[in-house]
Amino acid sequence: MSDTFTVHLKIWRQAGPDQPGKLVDYTLDKVNEHMSFLEMLDVLNEEIVAEGKEEPIEFDYDCREGICGSCNLMINGQAHGPKAMTCSCQLHMRNFSDGDTIVIEPFRAKAFPVIKDLVVDRSAFDRIVEAGGYVSVKTGSAPDANSIPIDKEVADTAFDYATCIGCGACVAACPNSSASLFTGAKLAHLNRLPQGEPERKKRTVAMVKQMEEEGFGDCSNFAECEAVCPKGISISAIAEMRRNYMKAALAGTEA
């Protein structure tokens, strides 16, 4: 078993949506290199509970395998922390050293209001999908699955975009708080498949419109979203979204 080390933490504490928040200092000296970042916070919370002076720190998590998209921490100013292609839950403490100071904040965006401490409301993403991020098919009436052959490369590319976990790191990293990578990824998945083709224009216009209504900013090609995406989704999704949107707009398609 490896030795433990010490980290100094500055953690965003906010009692509720309408309360002021601030960074609060903690020191944790029981850090083990094999701990995940969230396990480190669990250990800190156990100390806080044992002391009984303040409430434990609230943060979102679930699968802890990097797939559910629940975890959403800004770690030293980076969405999901310093390791590329890695969610907060799969970031391990061996990426830090004895004596480090680590700043932990929620994903910040106008469209992601804080609920408490590090927990934010990302339901704006659901409303973007609700606007058109699906194929309209009724249960039980589908044709045989092999009746529509799909080029392997098309299927593989659609999959690459479909792997978005909806964590919101793209929004948090963007100077404009744009949700273009999230929206673009869903469009790039569905729009390129024959199943998604009939609704392509309608879908594109509706999802882009909803994204704007939710208060996300515009994309101005910083590419910070691609850099922090734990699933490595390419910003070419955004270019595709724009092309599709232009075509739909020129064709006069209404949402």
Place this chain on the structure above:
Amino acid sequence: MNLDAKVPSGPLEEKWSKHLNDIKLVAPNNKRKHDVIVVGTGLAGGSAAASLAELGYNVKSFCIQDSARRAHSIAAQGGINAAKNYPNDGDTVWRLFYDTIKGGDYRSRESNTYRLAQNSNEIIDQAVAQGVPFAREYGGLLANRSFGGAQVSRTFYARGQTGQQLLLGAYQAMMRQVNEGKIEMHTRHEMLDLVIIDGKARGIITRDLVSGEIQRWMADAVVLASGGYGNVFYLSTNAKNSNVTAAWRCHKRGAAFANPCYVQIHPTCIPVSGDYQSKLTLMSESLRNDGRVWVPKEKGDDRHPNDIPEDERYYYLEEKYPAFGNLVPRDVASRNAKIVCDEGMGVGPTGRAVYLDFGDAIEREGKKAISEKYGNLFEMYENITDDNPYEEPMRIFPAVHYTMGGLWVDYNLQSNIPGLFVAGEANFSDHGANRLGASALMQGLSDGYFIIPYTVGNYIADADLGEVTKDHNAFDDAAQNAQDQIDKLFAVDGDKSVVEFHRELGQIMWDKVGISRSEEGLKEAIEQIRELREEFWNNVRVPGESSNYNKYLEFAGRVADFLELGELMAKDALDRDESCGCHLREEHQSEEGEALRNDEEYSYVAAWEFENVNGELNETLHKEDLEFEFVELKQRSYK
């Protein structure tokens, strides 16, 4: 207690189609007059909610996560089975049914399992139509791969993220219905009680996890799809928030809990590294195709694995099971890993691990070939452990993965409480005592897309559903019950954290109700769980308040339920005095350590009826005899 399985008569192949012809329909203009509650938004709940809404019912959907898309089905990796026979290797609905029944060691209901196999093909059609990007061949047709327990290639997959893609398909179908106004979506809501009026399920009580408000919801039917209870063990491959509360509270209102002791332990997980650990990570079963499992022959041999010569290694699976070797089923591999560790041959800092060695495979096929097959898994392993599996063996250990037990349901997936339907991992029905790979996704979607929408309609058409209101006594009682439990948790004001209690319970469960069990160990476990439960209610500390977001309060309620369920699991395991599937009773094994079933006495579903917990859990056992009309019961052997 009425345990009528309501299995239609006639040949196995015709039961479901006959039933579909016989069950009652609700006219379209009447469907919109009916509300249906669906709890859980995983594969079963999400697909059920989408399909019911599409039919015209008003659906109220609830989940504990911040979005329906985060249900734990999202983490399933391997694939989904279907009897399409696209590879032309002789697969049929019958073979898929037979493999599933045999894999479950003949402890599931024939009729339900057969219907699962029948629905499998439609699931693939549905998912593809939704735009689920399954793997494809160069010709543009769907690709398949093989999984354990089958001699055909029937598993459809989307890289290692099949669960994610299928779940997003169901989630998108749900969001479409939200947009149509047919689904009213309630995220971050936890179901805390079931409301029964005139003997029928008519609503639920929830807690808004953000505001803390206790709320009442009314409906004509309730569909529970709240997943499994593997987190009773504290460490498992389940998501941290997976819990048993919704199902357990239904059980406390009279729903029978079936086969609670049936838990699948998956053999290839990354081992525990320290006492801070919060969960375990599964490594795909496919690794055992090329990896060789071994431990040092010498107890306490702490040399680096690469320094231990070949003749000082114990390849226990290959030696004991020459025919199947490292590819024995999950239950056999798990049990044997525990045995060698118990004997002191375990490796790593904790001694609770065995080696999974790719040295020979890399020498034989080259690093590139191995990397192409398992590269992403190797990376994941290295990320978590900081060891490079190309250069030294992986360390693996079994972990709790899936629970086959759950609320009892009949052929309509209705519990013994009229109007309460149970789908997916939350019910007990299709996997028997062991679940084969790639069949959990299949069951969730079969239940949700293709069974629940019809059987709920049949119930609504036939039931005498009088007018009720949220002011009814039953609502008052259930809401008060939920509030009382919360108040009681805060009132304890002790000095031991919820996590400590959960971890202690998990240790008892793992040691005595885990991979293998004995009469003596189970009796000890029951005593220890009772003591721990008593201590919990005298010494737990729940911080914060109930009027806002409070994760520790959520966990406290769930651990309180696990402390009751854990005892029932031990009781059920004690009562089932035979070995079957994942359930090994040490008293019942062959000389070689194989599980010995007792079909004469235990070929039944154990359905437990809750009476009360008063320090001691009072439960009455009811039995649904399993009839095998169409398959012959045989002993499994992997020698």
